[in-house]
Amino acid sequence: MKTKLVCASIPALMWASLALAADAVPAGLDPDKDGTISLAEAQAAGAKVFASLNKDGDKTLDAKELGDRIDAAAIKAADSDNDGTIDEKEYAKIVESKFKAADPDGDGTLDAKELGSPAGQALLKLIQ
Numbered sequence: 001m002k003t004k005l006v007c008a009s010i011p012a013l014m015w016a017s018l019a020l021a022a023d024a025v026p027a028g029l030d031p032d033k034d035g036t037i038s039l040a041e042a043q044a045a046g047a048k049v050f051a052s053l054n055k056d057g058d059k060t061l062d063a064k065e066l067g068d069r070i071d072a073a074a075i076k077a078a079d080s081d082n083d084g085t086i087d088e089k090e091y092a093k094i095v096e097s098k099f100k101a102a103d104p105d106g107d108g109t110l111d112a113k114e115l116g117s118p119a120g121q122a123l124l125k126l127i128q
């Protein structure tokens with residue numbers, strides 16, 4: 001028998017970190033690495049997403065640019081100047097309201113569990 005058992009044992013540590021990654025806060029959203037996302041971190045990430053979505057550079061996002069990130073009702077609710085598009089200020093407002101919806105314990109930060117909730121997922125769409 002030439003078959004050699006290739007030891008494919010993955011170190012327990014790696015499994016542990018994989019498990020951690022699955023329900024951890026995305027690193028890019030947590031620059032201070034405290035394991036949670038603060039409103040400031042969410043706003044900073046949201047501003048980046050806004051800039052990347054705003055391809056025509058007209059300072060606002062229309063429904064097409066927003067895609068499925070925000071539902072029509074939320075766009076309407078946030079569109080305070082009623083021009084049918086979302087500017088950066090309006091976008092930040094949506095991020096803030098989604099952030100608060102995703103923070104039921106009201107401690108001002110979102111942990112991995114809160115981010116995993118439907119409200120947390122809705123927020124992630126805006127800031128990722």
Ligand SMILES: [Ca+2]
Nearest residue numbers: 030034036037
């Ligand atoms: Ca943080």
Ligand SMILES: [Ca+2]
Nearest residue numbers: 079083085086
């Ligand atoms: Ca508007």
Ligand SMILES: [Ca+2]
Nearest residue numbers: 103107109110
């Ligand atoms: Ca919280």
